[in-house]
Amino acid sequence: MALHNFSLAAGLAAEEQAQLATLTRGEELPAGTVLFREGDQGDSFFMLAKGTVTIRLVSGRRAPIQLANLIPGVIFGEMAMLEGERRSADAIADTEIVIYEVTKANFDNVLGVNPTLAAKLVANIAREIAARLRVTNNELRMISKTAISRKIALPIMPTYS
Numbered sequence: 001m002a003l004h005n006f007s008l009a010a011g012l013a014a015e016e017q018a019q020l021a022t023l024t025r026g027e028e029l030p031a032g033t034v035l036f037r038e039g040d041q042g043d044s045f046f047m048l049a050k051g052t053v054t055i056r057l058v059s060g061r062r063a064p065i066q067l068a069n070l071i072p073g074v075i076f077g078e079m080a081m082l083e084g085e086r087r088s089a090d091a092i093a094d095t096e097i098v099i100y101e102v103t104k105a106n107f108d109n110v111l112g113v114n115p116t117l118a119a120k121l122v123a124n125i126a127r128e129i130a131a132r133l134r135v136t137n138n139e140l141r142m143i144s145k146t147a148i149s150r151k152i153a154l155p156i157m158p159t160y161s
Contacts (some may be wrong), residue, residue: 001098002049003021003047006047006075006076008047008124009124012120018115019133020079020122023109024100024102026049026100026101027098027130028097028156029097029151030093030096031094031095032123033096033097033139034091034092035092035099036077037079037087038088040082040087040154041080042077042079042083042084042086043081043099043104043105044077044081044103045081046075046076046077046078046091046100046101047075047101047102048070048075048076048098049097049099050072050098051071051072051098052071052095053069053092053094054092054094055076055091056064057088057090058090075125075128076091077091078129081104081107082125093154094144107121
């Protein structure tokens, strides 16, 4: 998947897309690669161009809780970077993947050099987060209805695209 096809590049002029490309580092990684672990410093975010990635939570249970299955086109890891917080979950490549990485240093540089581009990027990231929140809300709504009717609790495992 080409960089200009990601939601992060939506609404960007050709020159802005070229500048976005200078911020990213593309990399091909094998299945099983740990991109980050819960508690790691959030100093970059990723765009998944090829393959699949699982976001999971290990919270003292025997088996990790699978939070999401990511497919090409998804941006992930941006929350920790934007908040300056540590990672809230693990991200592990299920298959061979191709990712684009944007470091906090490069992102912060754009904030200073080209505030208009930075504003567009932040707006696009906000739209991505809002779309995921909407999916999660719908999943919770369905789970809640099922749990009420069956008096059970079900795990949450949305797939984001």
